[in-house]
Amino acid sequence: DVKVTQSSRYLVKRTGEKVFLECVQDMDHENMFWYRQDPGLGLRLIYFSYDVKMKEKGDIPEGYSVSREKKERFSLILESASTNQTSMYLCASSRPGRSNEKLFFGSGTQLSVL
């Protein structure tokens, strides 16, 4: 079965800390994505990657960076966590080409920044 695994289900960090959220997929997908999910705001794209070492900004990249050193792993980095980054973070992957492909999502990481 298809798997997108996010390393932590819950994380609690302090303001100013550097935070790493890890995501691994076992489907050999080229595309990987990071979204944040907030009530009333839906899913907003932070960053995505079409290939190893490649990244593109999404709609809300400020305060975040990403790393894609291997095809199966896509990391989201909060350089200096702030309280407004408290959210549910969802990782997803897909094969390239739109028509019959879909996003496969991880279970999410609920991050609380105190």
Added chain:
Amino acid sequence: AQRVTQPEKLLSVFKGAPVELKCNYSYSGSPELFWYVQYSRQRLQLLLRHISRESIKGFTADLNKGETSFHLKKPFAQEEDSAMYYCALSALSTDKLIFGTGTRLQVFP
């Protein structure tokens, strides 16, 4: 700009009633539209996509380019349909999906 609008945050119906979750989009080209669903304590998953013209769990959605809408419909709601529903759009030149703000469907017994 590409945008997906779901005007209802919450939709409450009784079991057996018809359901329509509204989705409108803004995109100048030919979009691909999707509905994703998130059941309680489960991961977000694809429900259906417009190009497939399929019915999944009794749900259907028709792309209306004139009204730029992709409403999700089911003639008789079931309690197990209670979930969060997201409409999403994929533009021609990219593999990324733009999501709406979501509609929570509550089906009461």
